[in-house]
Amino acid sequence: MRVVGIEGTAWCASAAVFDTERDRVRIESDAYEPESGGIHPREAAEHMREAIPAVIETALEDAEGPIDAVAFARGPGIGPCLRIVGSAARALAQGLDVPLVGVNHMVAHLEIGRHRSGFESPVCLNASGANAHVLGYHNGRYRVLGETMDTGVGNALDKFTRHVGWSHPGGPKVEDHAKRGEYVPFPYVVKGMDFSFSGIMSAAKDAYDDGTPVEDVCRGLEETVFGMLTEVAERALSLTGRDELVLGGGVGQNARLRGMLAAMCEQRGAGFYAPEPRFLRDNAGMIAVLGAKMYRAGDTLDVAESAIDPDYRPDEVAVTWRDDAEDVLLGGSGGDLRGAEAIVEADETRVTKTRRPKGYRHDALDARLRRERTTGEARLLSEARRVGVPTPVLSDVDVPESTLRMERVGDTDLRDALNEARIAAVAEHLAAIHDAGFVHGDPTTRNARVTRSVTRDERAGAEATHGQRASRDGRAERVHLIDFGLGYYTDDVEDYAMDLRVFEGSIRGTASDPEPLVAAAEAAYREAGDPDVVARLREVEERGRYR
Numbered sequence: 001m002r003v004v005g006i007e008g009t010a011w012c013a014s015a016a017v018f019d020t021e022r023d024r025v026r027i028e029s030d031a032y033e034p035e036s037g038g039i040h041p042r043e044a045a046e047h048m049r050e051a052i053p054a055v056i057e058t059a060l061e062d063a064e065g066p067i068d069a070v071a072f073a074r075g076p077g078i079g080p081c082l083r084i085v086g087s088a089a090r091a092l093a094q095g096l097d098v099p100l101v102g103v104n105h106m107v108a109h110l111e112i113g114r115h116r117s118g119f120e121s122p123v124c125l126n127a128s129g130a131n132a133h134v135l136g137y138h139n140g141r142y143r144v145l146g147e148t149m150d151t152g153v154g155n156a157l158d159k160f161t162r163h164v165g166w167s168h169p170g171g172p173k174v175e176d177h178a179k180r181g182e183y184v185p186f187p188y189v190v191k192g193m194d195f196s197f198s199g200i201m202s203a204a205k206d207a208y209d210d211g212t213p214v215e216d217v218c219r220g221l222e223e224t225v226f227g228m229l230t231e232v233a234e235r236a237l238s239l240t241g242r243d244e245l246v247l248g249g250g251v252g253q254n255a256r257l258r259g260m261l262a263a264m265c266e267q268r269g270a271g272f273y274a275p276e277p278r279f280l281r282d283n284a285g286m287i288a289v290l291g292a293k294m295y296r297a298g299d300t301l302d303v304a305e306s307a308i309d310p311d312y313r314p315d316e317v318a319v320t321w322r323d324d325a326e327d328v329l330l331g332g333s334g335g336d337l338r339g340a341e342a343i344v345e346a347d348e349t350r351v352t353k354t355r356r357p358k359g360y361r362h363d364a365l366d367a368r369l370r371r372e373r374t375t376g377e378a379r380l381l382s383e384a385r386r387v388g389v390p391t392p393v394l395s396d397v398d399v400p401e402s403t404l405r406m407e408r409v410g411d412t413d414l415r416d417a418l419n420e421a422r423i424a425a426v427a428e429h430l431a432a433i434h435d436a437g438f439v440h441g442d443p444t445t446r447n448a449r450v451t452r453s454v455t456r457d458e459r460a461g462a463e464a465t466h467g468q469r470a471s472r473d474g475r476a477e478r479v480h481l482i483d484f485g486l487g488y489y490t491d492d493v494e495d496y497a498m499d500l501r502v503f504e505g506s507i508r509g510t511a512s513d514p515e516p517l518v519a520a521a522e523a524a525y526r527e528a529g530d531p532d533v534v535a536r537l538r539e540v541e542e543r544g545r546y547r
């Protein structure tokens with residue numbers, strides 16, 4: 001079978017022919033390079049108009065035999081560019097009298113790594129221009145496990161280089177300069193599975209304006225931004241219990257990012273795969289490869305329904321070409337000792353939690369994060385208990401060793417004992433700590449522990465105390481919060497909303513029927529806390545991210 005792919009979402013006009021029998025991909029690309037500054041949408045569209053017909057013609061030249069289908073990138077991307085690609089694809093499919101396949105560009109960035117690696121169901125990190133997110137396939141969709149709260153990672157780097165006066169693409173220039181730079185620290189922002197670049201980028205611009213050598217700024221940026229992506233990828237592996245990671249997207253061409261991910265995976269015994277650069281940056285090869293899988297699954301488009309979609313999200317795609325056996329999230333074991341943040345050793349009554357050095361991180365950044373998180377966790381565990389939220393009692397804090405010793409709480413992770421009452425208890429706990437002026441930072445269903453039964457004495461005081469409720473068999477039970485290492489003090493409603501969002505995200509990621517549980521969480525939060533927080537969460541969700 002032979003499938004044509006056409007790509008032109010932003011800067012790269014590209015056509016490819018994928019020959020499935022030989023697993024051979026012929027790619028022909030023509031990049032738009034602005035004279036100065038970033039991508040100008042009108043110029044980019046102009047480039048597509050000229051370059052797309054030419055790359056299609058060249059790619060088809062040495063196709064050895066008939067074409068079976070034409071696949072094109074429907075979105076996300078720049079509207080005027082997408083329209084030109086869409087028209088070209090329709091015309092070609094009609095001319096060849098073959099079916100049309102509409103491909104999501106983001107999913108293509110993920111699938112190419114899976115295709116080339118042979119991994120069955122990896123966790124996927126996409127580090128591209130307009131995006132940065134970690135996804136896993138679950139129950140017919142790609143689920144977003146974590147993502148940027150503001151710009152894509154490539155765009156973030158490009159904004160900095162524009163400030164310095166370098167033209168698009170800035171990423172390769174950052175990589176080049178970083179090789180000669182010394183690490184300088186920048187804000188490091190990971191919130192649960194999500195992360196943000198805006199604070200880092202303004203700090204980088206300020207540092208440059210204040211005379212920090214640009215090489216050092218570039219190095220600091222790489223260490224910080226890629227350290228965050230690697231940390232989130234590791235969290236996703238831990239949360240899902242998977243041991244395979246693939247990388248996609250143009251920023252994946254960066255050797256330091258690939259090196260960090262490889263080191264992280266090696267440290268935890270996971271497999272790592274990054275496709276070769278021609279498949280990482282925008283290219284029609286990945287469109288053709290996914291197009292062939294979709295075509296084989298009968299997932300084709302009527303011309304009348306083939307409109308482009310500039311905001312096409314990867315989790316909107318109904319995945320037709322994978323089967324349920326490949327689910328990432330169900331049945332993940334995520335063993336205790338492989339926790340992403342720390343090594344946890346437990347006996348009957350005590351837990352010792354140690355934040356070991358992460359080999360992938362720059363030493364100075366690693367030392368800072370371990371120190372900040374150890375002391376922060378110790379403080380917030382006590383603060384939370386003070387406002388009535390059950391947490392483990394600490395017996396020892398060893399900052400140089402980044403070790404906490406504490407009481408062991410609960411019989412089981414909430415993840416393995418989900419019900420509405422327990423979910424509601426966590427939501428009430430979150431409302432209580434937010435009211436006290438701090439967030440948990442990572443309130444997932446694995447960071448809540450359920451005690452199924454409590455003693456008679458404890459029960460006596462239970463009704464009045466926060467966090468205890470009757471379980472189905474009538475006994476009081478208690479839901480503890482643990483792992484406050486990413487918590488911090490804040491009075492910003494948006495931070496509280498993000499905490500709730502992380503919690504809801506982890507419910508969606510682990511429950512087979514999540515919506516009633518999510519509804520229970522929100523109802524309980526509205527009741528116990530500030531309803532504005534829930535309203536803000538809706539706003540956060542509605543903000544588009546492909547900008």
Ligand SMILES: C[C@@H](O)[C@H](NC(=O)OP(=O)(O)OC[C@H]1O[C@@H](n2cnc3c(N)ncnc32)[C@H](O)[C@@H]1O)C(=O)O
Pocket residue numbers: 009010011076077078105106109127128129130131152153154155157158169170171172174175249250251252253254255280281282
């Ligand atoms: C929607 C679509 O058009 C968009 N594609 C895109 O932005 O092109 P992509 O090829 O995936 O990524 C380009 C980005 O990748 C960065 N980049 C390229 N080489 C790099 C390098 N060596 N180090 C860091 N960044 C690099 C560029 O600066 C640019 O921001 C996307 O996938 O988000």
Ligand SMILES: [Fe+2]
Pocket residue numbers: 105109128129249250281282
């Ligand atoms: Fe891309």
